[in-house]
Amino acid sequence: MRNLLSNKPLLIAIAAVVILGILALSSSADRMLTWVESTAGSVMQPVQTFASGSSNAIIRFVQDLFNTTDADKENQQLKIRIAQLEQYEAELQQLKSENRRLKELLNYAETIGEDEFITANVIGKNQGVWFNSFTLNAGRNHGVKKDMPVVNNMGLVGRVTDVGATWCKVRGLIDAKMNVSCLVERTRDNGMIRGTISPDNKSGMLELYYLPAGSDLVPGDKIITNGIGGIYPKNIMLGTVIEVTRTVEGEKTDHNAVVQASVDFTKLDEVMIITGIPEVSAAEE
Numbered sequence: 497m498r499n500l501l502s503n504k505p506l507l508i509a510i511a512a513v514v515i516l517g518i519l520a521l522s523s524s525a526d527r528m529l530t531w532v533e534s535t536a537g538s539v540m541q542p543v544q545t546f547a548s549g550s551s552n553a554i555i556r557f558v559q560d561l562f563n564t565t566d567a568d569k570e571n572q573q574l575k576i577r578i579a580q581l582e583q584y585e586a587e588l589q590q591l592k593s594e595n596r597r598l599k600e601l602l603n604y605a606e607t608i609g610e611d612e613f614i615t616a617n618v619i620g621k622n623q624g625v626w627f628n629s630f631t632l633n634a635g636r637n638h639g640v641k642k643d644m645p646v647v648n649n650m651g652l653v654g655r656v657t658d659v660g661a662t663w664c665k666v667r668g669l670i671d672a673k674m675n676v677s678c679l680v681e682r683t684r685d686n687g688m689i690r691g692t693i694s695p696d697n698k699s700g701m702l703e704l705y706y707l708p709a710g711s712d713l714v715p716g717d718k719i720i721t722n723g724i725g726g727i728y729p730k731n732i733m734l735g736t737v738i739e740v741t742r743t744v745e746g747e748k749t750d751h752n753a754v755v756q757a758s759v760d761f762t763k764l765d766e767v768m769i770i771t772g773i774p775e776v777s778a779a780e781e
Contacts, residue, residue: 603649612772614638618764619663626700627764628671628693634769635662643727645770651733651758652676652721653767664769668693669734670700670761678704678734679722685711686722689734689755700762702735702755711752713740719755729770733758 616638620631634640636659646653646666654674658665667674672694678687687707692699707713717737723730735755742752 612770614640614769614771615766616664616769617766621764624698625762626668626670626693626698627761628668628691630666630668630764632664632666632767632769633662635660635664637661639771640664640769641771645728645732646767647732647770648759648764648767650760651735652728653759653764655727656769666767668761669759670702670757672697676728676734677722677724678719680707680711680713681718681720683712683717685713686724687711687719687752689719700757701738702757704737704753704755707742707752713737713742713753715740 614634616632616634618627618630619633621627622629632640632646640656640659642656642659644656646655652669654666654668654671656664657667668691669676669689670691670693672691674691676689678689679685680687685707688705689702690705692701692703702719704713704719715737719734719737721728721730721732721734735757737753738756739754740752741754
């Protein structure tokens with residue numbers, strides 16, 4: 497019985513047969529009635545009235561079955577459409593975000609005076625939270641060469657260390673193997689920035705070295721590239737001093753200051769490879 501009730505096409509067919517039978521009983525209305533037929537009609541009138549009401553109920557039932565089937569289909573189509581619209585909305589928001597980041601990269605390229613560059617996306621990284629070593633989707637086929645600097649709209653990201661046909665590997669500024677000649681923007685004192693990320697140090701900070709003994713360094717000072725060494729263009733932002741570690745007497749410690757990198761090395765998407773810088777050999781390895 498349950499299988500019968502769940503079989504909508506079969507129920508519709510049965511209902512149609514019943515309706516046809518009821519209509520056949522009432523098809524004699526257009527011909528002259530005999531006395532017997534008249535008498536029988538009087539007797540059958542209550543039955544026909546009941547049958548007529550039943551047929552109307554059956555018709556409504558069949559219509560409801562069709563309407564329910566159509567409603568189910570329409571509901572399913574609406575659900576699919578809603579899911580598609582939600583997917584389109586998510587893709588649109590992603591494209592808007594990517595477009596905004598690319599515009600920021602282009603604007604940054606103008607501010608540092610660079611017009612020879614390649615935009616690329618991060619497609620792989622080392623294990624852990626930090627992007628101290630990662631892979632981009634641009635390589636020799638795109639004009640990428642070893643030691644080219646990599647930036648985003650926040651500042652220096654790193655430099656290219658290995659190049660394939662369609663990819664390249666980048667060492668991030670926060671890596672312990674990175675050393676970049678720098679300048680304190682306010683005082684114009686030269687120094688050296690190096691990364692700290694290593695198996696023994698996961699702080700993600702930068703360290704500032706080799707400032708003059710009398711340098712007036714204070715927390716909040718901006719550190720930028722000075723262009724010395726031929727790898728990195730001038731005036732690219734490196735970070736901000738958050739702690740001065742040199743003593744009051746001017747005696748140097750292992751490093752002069754702790755610097756917070758301007759780039760967020762926990763989140764990297766699009767970057768820009770500057771191609772207009774002359775290629776150098778193993779300097780700053």
